[in-house]
Amino acid sequence: MSSSQTQPFTEERGGVSVRGFLHLPAEPNGDALVLTHGAGANCESPLLTALGNAFAASGLTVLRCDLPFRQLRPHGPPLRGSADHDQQGLHAAITSLRDRVAGRIFLGGHSYGGRMASMLAASDPTLASALLLLSYPLHPPKRREQLRTAHFRDLRTPALFVSGTKDEFGLTEEIRTALRLITGRTEMLTIQGAGHQLLTSSNREELPGTVVRSFLEFLQKSLAEPALR
Numbered sequence: 582m583s584s585s586q587t588q589p590f591t592e593e594r595g596g597v598s599v600r601g602f603l604h605l606p607a608e609p610n611g612d613a614l615v616l617t618h619g620a621g622a623n624c625e626s627p628l629l630t631a632l633g634n635a636f637a638a639s640g641l642t643v644l645r646c647d648l649p650f651r652q653l654r655p656h657g658p659p660l661r662g663s664a665d666h667d668q669q670g671l672h673a674a675i676t677s678l679r680d681r682v683a684g685r686i687f688l689g690g691h692s693y694g695g696r697m698a699s700m701l702a703a704s705d706p707t708l709a710s711a712l713l714l715l716s717y718p719l720h721p722p723k724r725r726e727q728l729r730t731a732h733f734r735d736l737r738t739p740a741l742f743v744s745g746t747k748d749e750f751g752l753t754e755e756i757r758t759a760l761r762l763i764t765g766r767t768e769m770l771t772i773q774g775a776g777h778q779l780l781t782s783s784n785r786e787e788l789p790g791t792v793v794r795s796f797l798e799f800l801q802k803s804l805a806e807p808a809l810r
Contacts (some may be wrong), residue, residue: 585637590644594673600624601646601674604633610640611684614713615674619692620658623651628691628715628780635789639797642682646674648694659693668701675708687796689713692750692777696729699740703732706765711803712740713796716777719751719759733762739803740767741796745775766803770795 590603601624624645633643649670650659688709690698695714720727744756760767
């Protein structure tokens with residue numbers, strides 16, 4: 582893997598602000614990835630930063646971006662009703678990258694960010710070629726009946742789910758059961774001993790590389806799928 586450069590990124594698309602960091606690979610392969618954060622974090626979280634560096638080293642242009650709710654307030658969870666605006670922010674980020682790369686655009690996010698990414702893809706399967714969903718928040722902790730899967734039946738974009746075996750937002754078997762609702766191609770990467778944050782003191786060195794290899798292998802296997810452009 583080669584090195585990359587990272588630079589602050591700010592742009593406005595259709596009245597929607599895109600803010601974050603752009604990872605520019607030394608040897609770009611023409612594809613790009615949008616990565617966004619969970620409800621309690623921002624695009625500078627250790628997980629997103631590590632993944633941005635690792636994906637860029639593999640040749641992808643990576644945009645780590647703050648969702649609109651985080652641009653409005655530096656701390657705290659999304660306000661009620663912010664989902665539509667947050668999805669517009671991801672749409673704007675994709676549009677920004679389309680002007681910079683000639684290849685495919687992938688969309689990824691951690692927790693709430695992954696949920697927004699999957700909802701956006703379910704509403705318009707042409708926006709992204711594949712999804713990387715990190716610690717998908719299947720339900721609130723200890724409230725397994727409150728499933729966040731209403732859009733799964735409309736999700737046709739190939740999606741790799743990455744989930745820790747100790748994630749209280751969705752245990753391994755719960756996630757596997759939910760994936761049966763999705764009509765598009767899916768796979769699951771299980772991270773042993775990890776919770777919702779995925780990164781632990783024992784896996785922080787190898788986890789980024791593991792996720793990158795798994796996602797690239799997933800894309801390779803998905804090339805023949807009609808849903809993957």
